[in-house]
Amino acid sequence: MSRYVLITPNSDFERLVQLAVTGMHGALHVFQADYLPEGPADIIRQMQGEPPEVLILGPGLPVEGSLKLASVMDLQYPEISVVLAATATPETVLQAMRAGVRDFLDPGADTDTIRVMLERASLAAAGRRRGLAPQTSEHADHGGAGRVIAVMSPKGGVGKTTVATNLAVGLGKTSPMGVVIVDLDLQFGDVASGLLLEPDFTITDAVMGAASQDSMVLKTYLTVHPAGIYALCAPRSPIEMDRITAAHVSHLLDQLRQEFHYIVVDTAPGLGEHVLATLEQATDAVWICGMDVPSIRGMRTGFQILEELNLAPERRHIVLNMADRRAGLTLKDVEATVGAPVDVVLPRSKNLPYSTNKGVPVLQDGSKDAASKGLRQLVERFKPGWEARPHKQLHRRAVFQ
Ligand SMILES: Nc1ncnc2c1ncn2[C@@H]1O[C@H](COP(=O)(O)OP(=O)(O)O)[C@@H](O)[C@H]1O
Ligand SMILES: [Mg+2]
Structure with missing residues (x-):
């Protein structure tokens, strides 16, 4: 299962995210594109019906379109955390907050920062999913034998x-x-x-x-x-x-x-x-x-x-x-x-x-x-x-x- 989905045309950033998730539980699915999908359903369909935990938008995507997708996502799939990889300005931060964006990722961030942010975003996603379906268990996959x-x-x-x-x-x-x-x-x-x-x-x-x-x-x-x-x-x-x-x-x-x-x-x-x-x-x-x-x-x-x-x-x-x-x-x-x-x-x-x-x-x-x-x-x-x-x-x- 892919826990993370990234949409970006920027292959340097893609490499950084790939490095950040290496060794983490769950995989990364990348769409190399400089345009946005029509809606959340488009993404889910491409993922064989399995929604990711975290969706990272950008860099290189139109910010306005990303915010629009984020608000539709927030309504239809509130359990998915959306992270915007773009330079944060006071206006975009406010708009992003309203659109339900979980976090901003500086496109120039290092792999450690990206990893920590992704982990937080997926924790938040797991928390919300539990709120929606309390009977599902989110336990790690090592059988409780830490x-x-x-x-x-x-x-x-x-x-x-x-x-x-x-x-x-x-x-x-x-x-x-x-x-x-x-x-x-x-x-x-x-x-x-x-x-x-x-x-x-x-x-x-x-x-x-x-x-x-x-x-x-x-x-x-x-x-x-x-x-x-x-x-x-x-x-x-x-x-x-x-x-x-x-x-x-x-x-x-x-x-x-x-x-x-x-x-x-x-x-x-x-x-x-x-x-x-x-x-x-x-x-x-x-x-x-x-x-x-x-x-x-x-x-x-x-x-x-x-x-x-x-x-x-x-x-x-x-x-x-x-x-x-x-x-x-x-x-x-x-x-x-x-x-x-x-x-x-x-x-x-x-x-x-x-x-x-x-x-x-x-x-x-x-x-x-x-x-x-x-x-x-x-x-x-x-x-x-x-x-x-x-x-x-x-x-x-x-x-x-
Ligand atoms: N091999 C070592 N050589 C020099 N100083 C050390 C060594 N191991 C630990 N120290 C130093 O000794 C101090 C006490 O270590 P600490 O790990 O806090 O011990 P404890 O937790 O057992 O009380 C620290 O300042 C630490 O940096
Ligand atoms: Mg001590």
Whole structure:
């Protein structure tokens, strides 16, 4: 099924939209034309009777005609979102609003902007369709089996948020709009700051009221990040934590795994009730350990407790962060104390604090240093078929250069 229809004579713009929808769920159907169809029925007929979710008009189409088509569309097929790709002037914005146009797309926009706008337009379309036919389900096509990845550590300040944000951005490249990062560090969460987001809604809104009853409402409470991922940020004030229960967390993750391929959960240090609730749902645990004895011992104890509680997720990934040979420990020492092999090593790197402060994860801006390389290796572990591929053993010597 084509979710998106584009009418334009402009092949450069067509290429940009094509790039933007690559990897997204649903296809793009392009009509290369500099004239408009007679009416909505004309388009639907060409689509074998299946209406799209989003119709993009232009650039290169007569704006007046586009607005006319948009208003007829709005009357006959209100569930289809119309996006106008034209330069917005005050007059056209007003006319477009009256015609029921959902959004303006600047013809010079980049693919990230186009992707985010299309996702929003199709969310709005899905919402309206549900309003019209509440019995239809809009669930994603992966059978509700999204992977829930808990990023955790016994201690704070060891790199959980750094790893979680980079993992989400990295996975977003293979699964655009199929990834959500959830900040469960409910008191001092900093996913929003690490991703330079200013959320309109937070996790408090998501677990109370309408969103908890309806996954479509929940999706509109998420914040869209330009890298093509969603985020659910921590409450604005630490006292809100008390209102969020373990049962809220369970239900939330349950809802999200119906809608997303990957749910990356950043957590507060330790094994509090929200972390335990996350582990109940998690398919994967990513443990972050620093290069210090308390951090390494804490991890061993953590593993033991989870085994006893029978809460250890199916897959475990151990990340040794801030690796530095000046710490006076070897990888062997770490593995012996933890009692398990380390899967990924991230060396200490100047780029990471800088990227945290800038609010741009290193995997977003394509840095090439050793820490980024390690983060990319971590992302690879979550791609389909990873288990089946041959893997090199961690190169021990390379670790502490
Ligand atoms: N490998 C690394 N090298 C240098 N600094 C790092 C590294 N990993 C994380 N940091 C920095 O350490 C600080 C704490 O990391 P953060 O991810 O917020 O930890 P946590 O979420 O576990 O509290 C951040 O400023 C981050 O940029
Ligand atoms: Mg953190």
